Amino acid sequence: xxxxxxxxxxxxxxxxxxxxxxxxxxxxxxxxxxxxxxxxxxxxxxxxxxxxxxxxxxxxxxxxxxxxxxxxxxxxxxxxxxxxxxxxxxxxxxxxxxxxxxxxxxxxxxxxxxxxxxxxxxxxxxxxxxxxxxxxxxxxxxxxxxxxxxxxxxxxxxxxxxxxxxxxxxxxxxxxxxxxxxxxxxxxxxxxxxxxxxxxxxxxxxxxxxxxxxxxxxxxxxxxxxxxxxxxxxxxxxxxxxxxxxxxxxxxxxxxxxxxxxxxxxxxxxxxxxxxxxxxxxxxxxxxxxxxxxxxxxxxxxxxxxxxxxxxxxxxxxxxxxxxxxxxxxxxxxxxxxxxxxxx
Numbered sequence: 001x002x003x004x005x006x007x008x009x010x011x012x013x014x015x016x017x018x019x020x021x022x023x024x025x026x027x028x029x030x031x032x033x034x035x036x037x038x039x040x041x042x043x044x045x046x047x048x049x050x051x052x053x054x055x056x057x058x059x060x061x062x063x064x065x066x067x068x069x070x071x072x073x074x075x076x077x078x079x080x081x082x083x084x085x086x087x088x089x090x091x092x093x094x095x096x097x098x099x100x101x102x103x104x105x106x107x108x109x110x111x112x113x114x115x116x117x118x119x120x121x122x123x124x125x126x127x128x129x130x131x132x133x134x135x136x137x138x139x140x141x142x143x144x145x146x147x148x149x150x151x152x153x154x155x156x157x158x159x160x161x162x163x164x165x166x167x168x169x170x171x172x173x174x175x176x177x178x179x180x181x182x183x184x185x186x187x188x189x190x191x192x193x194x195x196x197x198x199x200x201x202x203x204x205x206x207x208x209x210x211x212x213x214x215x216x217x218x219x220x221x222x223x224x225x226x227x228x229x230x231x232x233x234x235x236x237x238x239x240x241x242x243x244x245x246x247x248x249x250x251x252x253x254x255x256x257x258x259x260x261x262x263x264x265x266x267x268x269x270x271x272x273x274x275x276x277x278x279x280x281x282x283x284x285x286x287x288x289x290x291x292x293x294x295x296x297x298x299x300x301x302x303x304x305x306x307x308x309x310x311x312x313x314x315x316x317x318x319x320x321x322x323x324x325x326x327x328x329x330x331x332x333x334x335x336x337x338x339x340x341x342x343x344x
Contacts, residue, residue: 022095030085052096179217187224194228194251
């Protein structure tokens with residue numbers, strides 16, 4: 001059970017209701033009216049609790065689990081312990097996600113505005129917005145219905161925020177337009193100056209950054225990520241993107257819809273990333289590149305050239321993933337055959 005100090009439990013729910021929520025089917029003699037009180041990890045779940053199996057690594061835990069019910073792919077149904085009710089799903093993890101959301105829904109906004117917040121008289125707030133102590137909402141900012149503004153966050157001049165959007169504690173938003181149902185975790189910085197300067201023999205000349213950041217609907221941005229505004233063109237984050245903690249996105253970058261960017265990655269200025277691209281942790285992308293739709297970039301990859309759509313790449317400098325793996329194996333064999341180590 002999740003710690004009740006931090007999470008509010010919904011339910012209980014009947015097994016057939018959970019099957020409907022998760023898009024799953026009851027299997028065999030599973031009783032549709034059996035009540036499930038909570039979700040739990042496969043090795044800790046017990047009576048009244050539901051778990052899931054999505055990775056064959058956990059088959060031994062599944063086979064001895066005390067969970068009352070489990071979401072599982074049909075091909076593993078015959079491995080279930082006696083007495084366990086099964087919900088069959090082609091994608092158990094997705095089904096679990098939907099069911100867990102039902103047990104632990106996001107609390108609704110209450111419309112509470114702290115007297116310790118500062119809201120400019122020209123700013124507009126929609127109905128049922130929560131504004132925490134220390135928050136600052138600047139001149140002509142527009143915040144739509146059911147939004148949350150966390151403690152000590154700053155919403156700058158003219159910023160627009162769509163409905164059902166959550167801004168965590170200590171965020172700074174300027175020069176940006178945020179869509180609906182966006183989640184921005186604590187410490188995020190959006191819309192600050194891009195890293196733009198001209199080189200002069202006497203030093204550097206700052207280039208004014210005259211663009212914006214546009215974040216479309218259903219985006220989630222992890223803690224302490226930074227997204228710079230464009231230099232003239234906008235920096236754009238497409239709908240449904242998931243951006244992890246500690247990511248740097250530079251000026252004029254465009255992320256297509258449904259991209260995933262993992263922690264500590266950096267995308268340099270004016271790079272265009274297509275739809276549904278996956279970028280692994282600590283990857284670095286040079287500027288002015290085009291990354292084709294559906295490409296997959298391995299962690300720690302150094303990308304210095306355009307990447308075709310659907311390509312899988314890794315290594316420094318980036319190369320086809322299969323070639324990188326082959327080179328790693330060959331290098332290991334070379335070192336072994338010489339009877340030495342990489343430290344010699």
